[in-house]
Amino acid sequence: MMRTVLLRRTLALALLLSAAPLATRAQTVPSATDSANIRRIYNEALAQGQSYENLRYLTGQIGARLSGSPQAAQAVQWGQTTMEKLGLDRVYLQEVMVPHWVRGKPEKASIRGDKGKGVSLNVAALGGSVGTGGKLRAGVVEVQSLAELAALPEARVKGKFVFFNRPMNPLYVETGQAYGEAGDQRRSGAAAAAKRGAVGALVRSLTLAHDDLPHTGTMSYQEGVTQVPAAALSTMGADELSQLLKADSKLTVELEMSCQTLPDVKSYNVVGEIKGSKYPDQIITVGGHLDSWDLGQGAHDDGTGCVQSMEALRLLKATGLRPERTVRAVLFMNEENGNRGGLKYAELAKASNENHLAAIESDGGGFTPRGFNIEAAPSVVRKIVAWQPLFAPYGSGLLAPGHAGTDIGPLKGQAKALVGYDCDSQRYFDIHHTAADTFDKVNRRELELGGASMAALVYLLSKYGL
Amino acid sequence: MMRTVLLRRTLALALLLSAAPLATRAQTVPSATDSANIRRIYNEALAQGQSYENLRYLTGQIGARLSGSPQAAQAVQWGQTTMEKLGLDRVYLQEVMVPHWVRGKPEKASIRGDKGKGVSLNVAALGGSVGTGGKLRAGVVEVQSLAELAALPEARVKGKFVFFNRPMNPLYVETGQAYGEAGDQRRSGAAAAAKRGAVGALVRSLTLAHDDLPHTGTMSYQEGVTQVPAAALSTMGADELSQLLKADSKLTVELEMSCQTLPDVKSYNVVGEIKGSKYPDQIITVGGHLDSWDLGQGAHDDGTGCVQSMEALRLLKATGLRPERTVRAVLFMNEENGNRGGLKYAELAKASNENHLAAIESDGGGFTPRGFNIEAAPSVVRKIVAWQPLFAPYGSGLLAPGHAGTDIGPLKGQAKALVGYDCDSQRYFDIHHTAADTFDKVNRRELELGGASMAALVYLLSKYGL
Numbered sequence: 001m002m003r004t005v006l007l008r009r010t011l012a013l014a015l016l017l018s019a020a021p022l023a024t025r026a027q028t029v030p031s032a033t034d035s036a037n038i039r040r041i042y043n044e045a046l047a048q049g050q051s052y053e054n055l056r057y058l059t060g061q062i063g064a065r066l067s068g069s070p071q072a073a074q075a076v077q078w079g080q081t082t083m084e085k086l087g088l089d090r091v092y093l094q095e096v097m098v099p100h101w102v103r104g105k106p107e108k109a110s111i112r113g114d115k116g117k118g119v120s121l122n123v124a125a126l127g128g129s130v131g132t133g134g135k136l137r138a139g140v141v142e143v144q145s146l147a148e149l150a151a152l153p154e155a156r157v158k159g160k161f162v163f164f165n166r167p168m169n170p171l172y173v174e175t176g177q178a179y180g181e182a183g184d185q186r187r188s189g190a191a192a193a194a195k196r197g198a199v200g201a202l203v204r205s206l207t208l209a210h211d212d213l214p215h216t217g218t219m220s221y222q223e224g225v226t227q228v229p230a231a232a233l234s235t236m237g238a239d240e241l242s243q244l245l246k247a248d249s250k251l252t253v254e255l256e257m258s259c260q261t262l263p264d265v266k267s268y269n270v271v272g273e274i275k276g277s278k279y280p281d282q283i284i285t286v287g288g289h290l291d292s293w294d295l296g297q298g299a300h301d302d303g304t305g306c307v308q309s310m311e312a313l314r315l316l317k318a319t320g321l322r323p324e325r326t327v328r329a330v331l332f333m334n335e336e337n338g339n340r341g342g343l344k345y346a347e348l349a350k351a352s353n354e355n356h357l358a359a360i361e362s363d364g365g366g367f368t369p370r371g372f373n374i375e376a377a378p379s380v381v382r383k384i385v386a387w388q389p390l391f392a393p394y395g396s397g398l399l400a401p402g403h404a405g406t407d408i409g410p411l412k413g414q415a416k417a418l419v420g421y422d423c424d425s426q427r428y429f430d431i432h433h434t435a436a437d438t439f440d441k442v443n444r445r446e447l448e449l450g451g452a453s454m455a456a457l458v459y460l461l462s463k464y465g466l
Numbered sequence: 467m468m469r470t471v472l473l474r475r476t477l478a479l480a481l482l483l484s485a486a487p488l489a490t491r492a493q494t495v496p497s498a499t500d501s502a503n504i505r506r507i508y509n510e511a512l513a514q515g516q517s518y519e520n521l522r523y524l525t526g527q528i529g530a531r532l533s534g535s536p537q538a539a540q541a542v543q544w545g546q547t548t549m550e551k552l553g554l555d556r557v558y559l560q561e562v563m564v565p566h567w568v569r570g571k572p573e574k575a576s577i578r579g580d581k582g583k584g585v586s587l588n589v590a591a592l593g594g595s596v597g598t599g600g601k602l603r604a605g606v607v608e609v610q611s612l613a614e615l616a617a618l619p620e621a622r623v624k625g626k627f628v629f630f631n632r633p634m635n636p637l638y639v640e641t642g643q644a645y646g647e648a649g650d651q652r653r654s655g656a657a658a659a660a661k662r663g664a665v666g667a668l669v670r671s672l673t674l675a676h677d678d679l680p681h682t683g684t685m686s687y688q689e690g691v692t693q694v695p696a697a698a699l700s701t702m703g704a705d706e707l708s709q710l711l712k713a714d715s716k717l718t719v720e721l722e723m724s725c726q727t728l729p730d731v732k733s734y735n736v737v738g739e740i741k742g743s744k745y746p747d748q749i750i751t752v753g754g755h756l757d758s759w760d761l762g763q764g765a766h767d768d769g770t771g772c773v774q775s776m777e778a779l780r781l782l783k784a785t786g787l788r789p790e791r792t793v794r795a796v797l798f799m800n801e802e803n804g805n806r807g808g809l810k811y812a813e814l815a816k817a818s819n820e821n822h823l824a825a826i827e828s829d830g831g832g833f834t835p836r837g838f839n840i841e842a843a844p845s846v847v848r849k850i851v852a853w854q855p856l857f858a859p860y861g862s863g864l865l866a867p868g869h870a871g872t873d874i875g876p877l878k879g880q881a882k883a884l885v886g887y888d889c890d891s892q893r894y895f896d897i898h899h900t901a902a903d904t905f906d907k908v909n910r911r912e913l914e915l916g917g918a919s920m921a922a923l924v925y926l927l928s929k930y931g932l
Contacts, residue, residue, distance in 0.1 A: 042637075042639070043637050046636045046637050046639075047636055047637060170512045170513055170911075171508075171509050171512050171513060173508070173512075173859065173860050173861060173915070175911075208911060209910070368834070368890050368892050370861070393639065394639050395639060395836070424834050424890065426834050426909055426911045426912045426915070427909050427912070430909070443892055443893050443896070444675070445636075445641075445674060445892045446892045446893070449639070449892070
């Protein structure tokens with residue numbers, strides 16, 4: 001017990017000491033003015049926020065917008081027009097070639113038992129998968145992991161579907177952690193299966209919900225390995241298949257998918273900018289990704305991140321908080337299946353020798369804010385964490401090291417800090433990459449609070465630098 | 467700037483000092499064992515939690531259960547049976563007489579302009595309201611507050627509906643604060659209107675959403691003041707009425723409601739108990755309310771609190787953490803329109819000279835946990851706040867003074883601490899007291915995390931006392 005008491009004292013002492021270096025860096029210390037300005041940002045968002053109505057348009061009038069699709073092109077136009085209406089200093093496009101994968105006709109799948117009676121399965125082709133070229137029927141071997149597959153005798157796998165059935169771990173409080181750990185099956189399962197002579201991969205959907213919705217998502221092949229089709233099963237479908245396999249290991253699955261990859265298409269990142277009043281050469285980027293999967297409406301993934309990023313700039317304008325450093329909203333193209341937009345943005349920034357102070361991304365849904373995940377040197381992390389008291393009153397005071405985001409990932413080494421907007425993660429994977437990722441799942445206040453949190457961070461970064 | 471730095475140092479120092487008294491109270495200091503035990507509680511809830519399936523039954527098979535209704539009686543039986551299945555040491559009922567108000571036929575309301583063309587309004591009688599006795603048609607006077615009404619000349623009010631149209635304040639981050647501030651119109655509007663000679667009250671629904679759902683809720687009359695009917699308008703309906711009034715101050719509203727109050731009915735609180743292994747006379751109560759409004763299914767209000775309270779006891783049993791003090795789950799009857807169950811519970815506790823250590827209530831919905839609001843002496847608050855590090859990993863580490871709950875309110879002075887489970891409040895008032903408070907609005911993980919948070923607090927209270 002005494003040890004615990006000492007630990008608590010040590011912790012308090014550490015807090016005391018960690019506050020000390022701030023005395024030498026007065027510019028990073030929040031003031032009462034900052035507190036009042038941030039209150040104005042949140043007030044504007046809560047009373048007059050435009051994220052929600054912008055999202056209603058994007059999801060309802062344009063809808064799903066996979067890279068290369070006509071809807072993705074419409075979304076680019078919409079993003080440009082919407083930012084032009086904000087009266088920014090500059091709105092422009094960055095050209096980027098993107099993959100063009102199409103799902104084709106709705107997929108069909110069924111379980112065939114010895115007696116030939118079909119149990120139909122809701123499936124979704126994984127993004128990037130080849131089609132089946134008509135009906136593909138084969139036996140099934142179930143595994144929990146890539147390692148288990150690698151250890152199986154080739155005869156057990158050859159000519160079959162490999163069925164990857166490891167569920168996401170429900171014990172993590174942060175659902176993203178479980179998603180990260182279970183994702184290898186989806187990303188690399190088909191290639192691993194083909195290497196062992198399998199004809200296809202069936203992958204349990206990456207979700208903690210138990211329902212009949214299949215979740216798509218990106219997968220990739222390996223150079224020199226046969227490309228075999230890969231489909232996601234709903235969690236209910238996966239459980240059913242697993243159970244039937246126990247009773248009849250010789251059952252077959254019949255799969256029909258007409259998806260294919262077409263030639264790359266020209267597309268764009270959309271960029272809007274407010275020039276910094278004092279240090280225009282220092283850039284703070286805030287973004288989400290404009291593309292989405294082709295199921296649903298791409299509401300939480302990542303329409304919310306796009307409208308929040310634009311809203312962050314609008315909030316600065318509406319509150320008259322002209323930033324001292326340049327602030328950019330970026331709607332990245334092609335996060336879902338290539339990250340070409342993120343790569344292009346970093347490439348152009350490097351080529352122009354741009355000085356990126358920080359890049360913020362919102363790509364974890366538009367749920368109630370919690371805070372920010374920071375990728376930066378420890379001294380830079382400390383500066384941002386020192387702003388915690390300014391965020392705490394809004395429930396967004398969880399500032400800690402963590403993964404920032406895919407689109408801004410390529411800026412690593414170019415920007416002093418990469419920052420991921422962190423919001424409540426419990427509902428996200430229930431709808432992620434499915435037909436259920438629709439506008440009605442988004443709550444207006446949760447969404448607007450997120451945009452305000454991002455604007456508040458941009459405000460502080462633009463005032464104090466890093 | 468220096469002042470801010472000093473403030474931060476002072477804060478750190480205060481933290482240091484606040485940790486000091488713990489040295490003299492080793493029993494309140496959490497240990498590594500506590501951390502591990504709490505992890506087990508959350509693991510059990512996340513992997514095998516039963517709150518969600520219990521709630522599915524309560525909302526789907528029984529549904530809305532206003533005090534005095536046959537469904538409320540069914541809910542009592544269900545609560546008793548469900549707790550008996552948990553293998554508790556004792557399950558029993560506490561008899562209590564409750565009000566019996568019935569809505570009657572669906573309400574009808576419309577706006578009548580000069581040209582007699584009706585615009586229909588979605589309305590819901592407020593709970594406790596008298597009916598209209600057929601169609602009631604009258605002019606309308608709009609006010610923003612009880613004070614504004616009191617200042618109006620009587621001639622402006624006499625023979626009319628008073629239309630209370632003050633919206634909930636969207637600027638509060640905590641929606642409950644806005645609800646509290648706007649609630650006087652609903653609770654006291656009809657009596658205040660009748661005092662000035664009005665024939666009825668029309669009240670803007672207490673919600674931050676802009677939609678066509680009317681929100682019911684309790685209201686009361688005053689001794690010696692005429693009882694006039696009171697109805698809630700949806701926020702869209704209220705906005706429309708307000709706009710039409712501006713164009714035509716002589717418009718009328720026609721209202722038809724057949725609600726009435728019947729004689730009191732015998733009902734029950736449902737109580738389940740695990741006897742404390744060391745201090746059986748010290749009682750920790752954890753509860754929600756079993757009754758709900760008659761619209762919707764009473765899912766978030768307060769089916770979630772009921773299933774979480776029972777789950778808290780189940781989690782202790784399932785993890786083998788036998789409490790040292792007695793723990794009770796209480797499903798209170800009649801929170802919504804009388805609080806007779808809460809009053810009866812406190813009355814019986816006093817009559818039996820029971821020693822209540824703490825009472826915990828969950829009645830803010832089943833959303834993602836944030837922490838607990840504590841009503842207790844400052845020294846007691848400090849003891850509970852010292853457990854913060856044990857809750858932080860689960861996102862429920864916001865422990866602070868605040869309103870605990872209505873059902874447990876009457877225990878004030880009898881229990882050392884009243885504690886309210888605090889969860890994300892953004893979505894709650896969108897559905898509160900409406901037809902939309904249904905099971906599909908509840909997320910399984912959010913709900914189960916809440917039950918685990920409550921169980922963890924019960925575990926600590928039962929181990930360390932206060």
